[in-house]
Amino acid sequence: MKVEIYSDIACPWCYVGKRRFERALAAFPGAEDIQVTYRPYELDPTTPAEPAPLRERLAAKFGAANLDGMNARLADVGAGEGITFDFTQALAVNTLTAHRVLWLALTEFGPAAQAALKDRLLAAYFTEGENVADHDRLTEFAVEAGLDRDRVVAFLASDEGTDEVRREIAEAREMGVTAVPTFVFEGKWAVQGAQEASTFLQVLEQVRDQSAESAAPAGDGDACADGSCAV
Template identity: 40%
Template sequence: MKIEVWSDFACPFCYIGKRRLEEALEQFPHRDQVEVEFRSFELDPDAPKDQKDSLHEVLAKKYRTSIEQAKAMNQNVSEMAQTVGLTYNLDMAIPTNTFTAHRLAQYAKSQGKEKEMVELLFKAYFTEGKHLSDHDTLVQLASEAGLDEQGVKAVLEGNDFSNEVHSNEMEAQQLGVTGVPFFVINRKYGISGAQPLEVFVETLEKVWQEEA
């Protein structure tokens, strides 16, 4: 069974959805026969790399609401994150463009370190308040993931893996994906959003029975 996960590192529901999928796989008796692959998706390809506004301010502008309401929305999502064991520090989050982070994740995939890199990028953004467009930050995270520092620097300084990111996004368009997280199982079944754990568990079992 192959599960493809379209997500963005600045999407709070993507990190939650990732955890719920992992929890479902822990309960799934055939988990050793499941391959999970992460796919690139930018929620805001035009986002500036350096943003003077806080995450609360960005959200308030996007939804044309007050800062207080934006903070309440972020508090709600932080509480949802806690239910899957994640700590969100959204006061510290640094809104930025995620394209470079996606290129790094694609490089990590080519080196067999995708799982480690993806987790570290999500944690860096939502928990640690790190800048995901800053090259030094990305080099440090990549090093934690077990990637070669010089190789990472070469990727970040050039345009390597840009095509892979764009290709993933074009595939998402072709599949009709308009929001993330979006989970595609065996290119036949889709789960949209950070659904409850039971939805993931039931879908995995259903797909396994049908495919078997």
């Protein structure tokens, strides 16, 4: 079974969704036959390459009055999945370069390396307050995930992968992906949002049995309020 997960490093619900989907996989017989691929998506392509406090950017976009409640809810949900969200340290920064390294991980090192790097980048962004656009830090994260240091350094010094990543992002929008995370099963069924692990498990079983006609998107696409982050 092929599962493609459209997500952004700057999306907290993508972090939650990754953890929940992995729990579902752990409970799914035949999980070793499932190929999971992370596809790029930019919630805000206009985010500058220079980092700035995430809290300030979110307050400007969604309103400071709503921010504390949103962050508190995410902190509670994250804690339930073993995730520590620290929005006081998180830095808003353009994620295109990080997506390029994820593309490299998949293309040359395989899905397992890509998944490990995805997890590392999400932790760096939301827990550690790291600049995920910084080439030196990206190199370290990639090496921790099993990528070759020299290859990553050379890759980041070039424009390699830029066109491919931008094309994948454009294709996602053409497919109708407007919020992340979006999980696409076998190229046919789409589930949107950080669903509970039990829901993901049910979808996996339905796809396996080829009995599901469709998987309806969840959430209303309102900012980052209901299990997904919208543009």
